[in-house]
Amino acid sequence: MTDATPPVLESEPSAAAALFGDRIELARSFTASLAEQGETLGLIGPRELPQLWSRHILNSALLAPLLRGRVGDVGSGAGLPGLVLAIARPDVELTLIEPMERRTDWLQSEVDRMALPNVRVLRARAEDLHGNGQLLPLDQVTARAVSALRTLIPLTAPLVRSAGELILLKGGRAQDEIAAAQKVIRKHRLQDVEVLELGGEHGLETTRVVRAVVDP
Ligand SMILES: C[S@@+](CC[C@H](N)C(=O)[O-])C[C@H]1O[C@@H](n2cnc3c(N)ncnc32)[C@H](O)[C@@H]1O
Secondary structure (H helix, E strand, O other): OOOOOOOOOOOOOOHHHHHHHHHHHHHHHHHHHHHHHOOOOOOOOHHHHHHHHHHHHHHHHOOHHHOOOEEEEEOOOOOOOHHHHHHHOOOOEEEEEOOOHHHHHHHHHHHHHOOOOOEEEEOOOHHHHOOOOOOOOEEEEEEEOOOOHHHHHHHHHHHEEEEEEEEEEEOOOHHHHHHHOHHHHHHOOEEEEEEEEEOHHHOOOOEEEEEEEEOO
């Protein structure tokens, strides 16, 4: 016998209003749209609905205070963290870099629907943008759930200007990934590699972020 109870969207945690401030209505609108269409479009699994706010939207929004200038989000997928960050930080210019057409179509339709002026959607693989004068230099690059640091650093570091930053959402094994990535950390001349633990101050599960300065 299968459990026929459909998954229900998590109710909005109180931290959402604190993290999004006067942008909360846009955050609600994006979350509702993702909850409605995300499974059909293959962006999220049905089991994500009961944790959509805390595990995905707020997890992404935790990066908002770390951002400045021109930011690229590599492998945006459903818009995590890039589109959520563009909502939270209208003063920051976001470029969402995603190779899959189905996903860039979704991202562009959400950008248009919410009339966000600070977002550009680029259908591309990160490595194909290395040396691209129209995009570069970026002040920072974010990424979430794209690959382990050992392969993620060579994809992302060449997109960032000298003294810019990588801001990479990682799981509980962030320190192990840093240890396994020493060779590429040296090759890409990353400095001040650190693991930030965010979320606790908002009563959320701890989220680990690897932050590093690129080739200063
Ligand atoms: C597991 S999904 C994660 C999506 C989103 N960041 C999230 O946290 O839900 C990984 C995404 O990275 C994209 N991706 C994979 N390789 C990439 C590359 N070389 N450059 C840019 N994006 C890439 C995939 O198309 C996919 O959308």
